Amino acid sequence: MKRRSFLGLIAGSAVTAYLNVTRAATGGDEAGTVFRHGVASGDPLGDRVILWTRVSGQSKSRVRVRWQVAKDPDFREVVARGRVRTGPERDYTVKVDADGLEPGIAYFYRFRAGGETSTTGRTKTLPDGRLDAARFAVVSCSNHPYGYFHVYRDIAEDEEIDAVIHLGDYIYEYGMGGYATEYAEVLGRIPEPPVEVVTLADYRQRYAQYKADPDSQAMRARMPLIAVWDDHEITNDAWRDGAQNHQDDEGSYAGRVAAATQAYFEWMPIRGEARSAESRIFRSFRYGDLLSLIMLDTRLYGRDAQPDANGESDPERIGRRLNDASRRMLGAEQEAWFERELEQSSAVWQVIGQQVMVSPVRTPDLEPIVDMEADAGLPRDMRKRLVEVSKSNPPMLxxxxxxxxxxxxxxxxxxxxxxxxxxxxxxxxxxxxxGDLIPEGGDAPVAVEMITTSVTSPGFDQYLPQQRPGAIRDATLDFNATLRYMETSRRGWLKLNVTRDDVIGEWHLVDGVQAPNYTKSVDRRLRVATGEVGKGLQDA
Ligand SMILES: [Fe+2]
Known part of the structure; x- marks a missing residue:
């Protein structure tokens, strides 16, 4: 681990782990129930859906697992069933592509192995033909040691959601003492293993810890997931050929990516298997004639190095990289695929799910904002350099x-x-x-952007102490005319309501993630009307 360049320190995934922790030996399975990681479903299509679970406490090289899909929660009307085998080569995870289903139907599913039956999951296939409404929960950044997954619980309790769109940072790679672990001990959420995850065994153990969480299980058992990875499923500020938080003494980067993506494909309800470091996760989902959901990989597949990669802090060299038109985010193949997807979509809406901020936000002058005396947040020397850099209003992040x-x-x-x-x-x-997305030199939006906050991960307010609450928000909104909304203090999720008339985004926020209970509220509703994207976001 090393300290990242201060230009990148302003927010998001871009925070350094402060302490190095010596790697320690990690344990294997403990005794317990067979299905202790719950169930999940994902990647629904009109006639099929991925069903997922894991069997625990097994040491045999082959474990047989039976599965059932029914139209009712009592399994009176079973419509599909089968047997699969799992074993240590896939960490005893189970992934079934259950087909022969009907479109637009809620189904119930369960597994049986080792004399036990799993909890019953509920899922939903994609609707076909005319569709008037679809609703999604959009989430990202669930850092287990930093707080309770109240946000997942809150989503589980919403009866209207068709699918969860998870935009990544489903896990974080850091060890105890690293980024956002200051509450881990008191919350009983010390990372497993307690060190930064690097090997396949490490990543598997980290997923196992996250998937044992009851709030995570509640959400997964209620609705299908459509997930993509961001950087922390691998390591901080990853790109195709490297990452801020990958060092030579951690082995080859390609080897780490292969381990991380193998564990992802084992533990997440995503269709397919990891094939290599170049596994494709960009894919699309068609909700009848209402919307095409196009999911992108802005992280690993085609991304060139960040302008400040490898600790670059020289403004001139950074400027040259920013001006280099050949630098790509998606890569040529994914760009061509994306264009074809847009071209072929005859649905009313195109909803594009992707990881990192598109809005061209510039950093406001932080001098009147940042509290240099506060004991919390980033170390004072980092705060000081941030304030200095902010005076030239560089692009944020x-x-x-x-x-x-x-x-x-x-x-x-x-x-x-x-x-x-x-x-x-x-x-x-x-x-x-x-915010509204206006191409450079253009005068009207061609799309709008809605950004969900984290499930738990700390935001601006936690590591950049302010002279008065809301100062970062106010200055950022004042300085960036295309932004319509910003909230920096609370964690939550974005409810996306898509109809033939409009798309309404609702930001559902919780009042805290370190107390066992929470209250929630809808902080803001913004609307974009069909055929009127050029007018941008309006209050709803
Ligand atoms: Fe994150």
Whole structure:
């Protein structure tokens, strides 16, 4: 681990782990129930859906697991069933692509192995034909040691949700003493293993801990997941060929990516298997004639290095990289795929799910904002350098599309060519935000962006102490005319309500994640009307 460049320190995934922890030996399975990681479903299509579970306490090389899908929660009307085998080569995870289903139907599923039956999960296939409404929970950044997954619980209790769109940072790689672990001991959420995860065994153990969480299990058992990874499923500020938080003494980067993505495909209800470091996770889902959900990989597949990668802090060299039109975010193949997806979508809406902020946000002068005397947050010397750098109003966070302005211009141009009704949903920022997406030199939005905050991960307010509450929000909104909304203090999720008339985003926020109980409220509702994306976001 090393200290990252201060330009990138402003928010989001971009925080250094402060302490190194010596790697320790990690344990295996403990005794207990067979299905202690719950169930999940994901990647629904019109006739099939991925069903997932894991069997625990097994040491045999082959374990047989039976599964059932029914139309009712009592399994009187079973419509599909089968047997699969699992074993140590896939960490005893089970993934079934249950087919022969009907479109637009809620199904119930369960597994049986080792003399036990799993809890019953509920899922839903994609609807076909005319569709009037679809509703999604959009989430990102669930850092287990930093707090309770109240947000997952809150989503589980919403009866309207068709699917959860998880935009990544489903796990974090850090060990005890690293980023956002200051409450881990008191909350009983010490990372497992207690060190930064690097090997396949490490990543598997980390997923096992996250998946044992009861709030996570409640959400997964209620609705299908459509998930993509961001950086922390691998390591902080990852790109195709490296990462801020990957060092030579941690082995080859390609080897680490292979381990991380193998564990992801084992433990997440995503269709397919990890094949190599170049596993494709960009894919699309069609909700009848209402919307195409296009999921992108802005992280690993085609991303060139960030302008401040490898500790680069020289403003001139960073500037040259920003101006280099050849630097890509998606890579040529994914760009071509994205354009075809937009072109072929005849649905009313194109909803684009991707990881990092698209809005061209510049950093306001932080001098009148940051409290240099406060004991909390980033160390004072880092705060001081941040304030100095902010005086030239640099693009905020070079790990976002802000570090790839030419690729962003091409991305928005592709949307403008093929879509009249585009909404981009974004994670990673640990901040609720929304804005209009206007290409450089243009005068009207070609899409709008809605950014969900984190499930638990700390935001601006936790590591950049302010002279008065709301100061960062106010200055950022004042300085960036395309932004419509920003909330920096609370964690939560974005409810996306898609109809033939409009898309309404609702930011559902909780009052805290370190207390066992919580209260929630809807902080803001913003609307974009069908055929009127050019007018941008309006209050709803
Ligand atoms: Fe994050």
């Amino acid at each position: 070079l790990d976002t599309w802000n570090g790839y302005p030419h690729a962003r211009q091409d991305f928005l141009a592709a949307i403008a060519r093929h879509s009249n009704n585009a909404v981009v949903v974004t994670g990673d920022l640990h901040t609720s935000m929304a």
